[in-house]
Amino acid sequence: MNDWPDDGGYGRGPANPQPEGPRRMSHVQRPQVPQQPPRYDQGHNPSFTQAQGTGYDSGYNTGQVYGGAQGGGNRGGIPPQYTPPGSSGSGTGPAPDWRKRIKVGSIVLVVGVLAWGIGTYAWASSQMRNEVDLSKVIERPSEGDCTTYLIVGSDSREGMTAEEKKKLHTGSAEGKRTDSMMILAACSSGNTMVSLPRDSWVTIPNFVGSESGKTFPARGGAKLNAAYAMDGPELLVRTVEYNTGLRIDHYAEIGFAGFANIVDALGGVELNIEKGFKDKKSGADFQAGTQTLNGEQALAFVRTRYAFAESDLARTKNQQKFLSALANQAATPGTILNPFALYPTLGAGLDTLIVDKDMSLYDLGKMFFAMKGISGGDGRSMNMPIAGTAPQGSLKWDMPKVKQLVEQIRNDEKVTVESNR
Numbered sequence: 001m002n003d004w005p006d007d008g009g010y011g012r013g014p015a016n017p018q019p020e021g022p023r024r025m026s027h028v029q030r031p032q033v034p035q036q037p038p039r040y041d042q043g044h045n046p047s048f049t050q051a052q053g054t055g056y057d058s059g060y061n062t063g064q065v066y067g068g069a070q071g072g073g074n075r076g077g078i079p080p081q082y083t084p085p086g087s088s089g090s091g092t093g094p095a096p097d098w099r100k101r102i103k104v105g106s107i108v109l110v111v112g113v114l115a116w117g118i119g120t121y122a123w124a125s126s127q128m129r130n131e132v133d134l135s136k137v138i139e140r141p142s143e144g145d146c147t148t149y150l151i152v153g154s155d156s157r158e159g160m161t162a163e164e165k166k167k168l169h170t171g172s173a174e175g176k177r178t179d180s181m182m183i184l185a186a187c188s189s190g191n192t193m194v195s196l197p198r199d200s201w202v203t204i205p206n207f208v209g210s211e212s213g214k215t216f217p218a219r220g221g222a223k224l225n226a227a228y229a230m231d232g233p234e235l236l237v238r239t240v241e242y243n244t245g246l247r248i249d250h251y252a253e254i255g256f257a258g259f260a261n262i263v264d265a266l267g268g269v270e271l272n273i274e275k276g277f278k279d280k281k282s283g284a285d286f287q288a289g290t291q292t293l294n295g296e297q298a299l300a301f302v303r304t305r306y307a308f309a310e311s312d313l314a315r316t317k318n319q320q321k322f323l324s325a326l327a328n329q330a331a332t333p334g335t336i337l338n339p340f341a342l343y344p345t346l347g348a349g350l351d352t353l354i355v356d357k358d359m360s361l362y363d364l365g366k367m368f369f370a371m372k373g374i375s376g377g378d379g380r381s382m383n384m385p386i387a388g389t390a391p392q393g394s395l396k397w398d399m400p401k402v403k404q405l406v407e408q409i410r411n412d413e414k415v416t417v418e419s420n421r
Helices: 046-054 098-127 162-167 224-244 256-265 295-303 312-330 339-350 361-375 399-410
Strands: 129-132 147-154 178-186 191-195 201-204 220-223 250-254 269-273 277-279 284-286 289-293 353-356 379-383 386-390 394-397
Touching: 098 339, 129 224, 147 224, 147 361, 178 224, 178 312, 178 361, 191 312, 191 361, 201 224, 201 394, 220 224, 224 250, 250 256, 250 361, 256 295, 256 312, 256 339, 269 295, 269 312, 284 295, 289 295, 295 312, 312 361, 312 379, 361 379
Parallel strands: 129 353, 147 250, 191 379
Antiparallel strands: 147 178, 178 191, 201 220, 250 353, 269 289, 277 284, 386 394
16 A cells, blocks of 8 residues: 555656645745846846846856855855956955156155255355455456465454353454465366465555545555455455466355354364474364364364464465365265255354355355365365565565466466475
């Protein structure tokens, strides 16, 4: 006897020609599928449209049957989202364009450096004291092929307190006089620095007063520093040009305080002193050897004259040596490109540096680099050739050699003249 229900035969289903409806099986739970908007990338598919409209998902479109992970790993039967062309699909956005970022960063850096440079130049130019009017100098020699500077160190105590005067051993004399003078010739054939001893015996020619505008007759023979005492920088330039025949293109003067402040702003200047010496009047007290001089020591070094047998001639040599070392240290990338070194140095020197009206910051920079070139072997330094003594214990120039020296500088020729002192 067969206990199976009569279903038309095992494995053949019921005899009803209509398909049997779905049966509810309580032990099977099918997850609810959320409604999805029509997918326009599927094309026209009536079955798919009908399924979307009824919420039914056959699983054949996405590989999901009854929420099972049969194919694409997208659970819940939710169709995969559309990925735009060029997108990585990871949700992190496109990869950064490093070439563009580097280009933009470089432009910003260049603009920043240019702005800093222009700002620094404008500020430094405003600090310069363009007070000397060389247009007042009369009967000037013709221009030469080199750029010439008359560099003067004065004993001006302007702006110094009583304590600073005592510390720097400057004394308290009123007014100002030239303590050192030198001609710097910046030439393509090589730079030359020629010291003019302040005790040089020269002729003070006729001149036009820098303040009064009056014409004064020649004063005859006198020491070179007397010209500065009579009528300042303009008469000093007039006297140097008259006695040498060399045109002076620019003038630069610095006093005691400014000189010491520049040295201190640089953190001192390293110098090799070949032989130790002492001088009570200047406050000098040096041992032989390489050492770093601060502002006070540097001023004592360039002012000392009584400790040497050659007096003023020995002092001018020390002045040349120190100025070259100063320029060599100041005109370096470590100072120029470092605002923490550049601004203190410029601030310490520019407001005490007196220059001619036509001298720019660029000209001043060229002057420093020319001095640096001399210390680096690109040129030479010397005293004005001396022939002997003159009245009032002064020094007489060797005029044949002076004329030869001036001719070589004027024509931008290599200087071959030798100084005997």
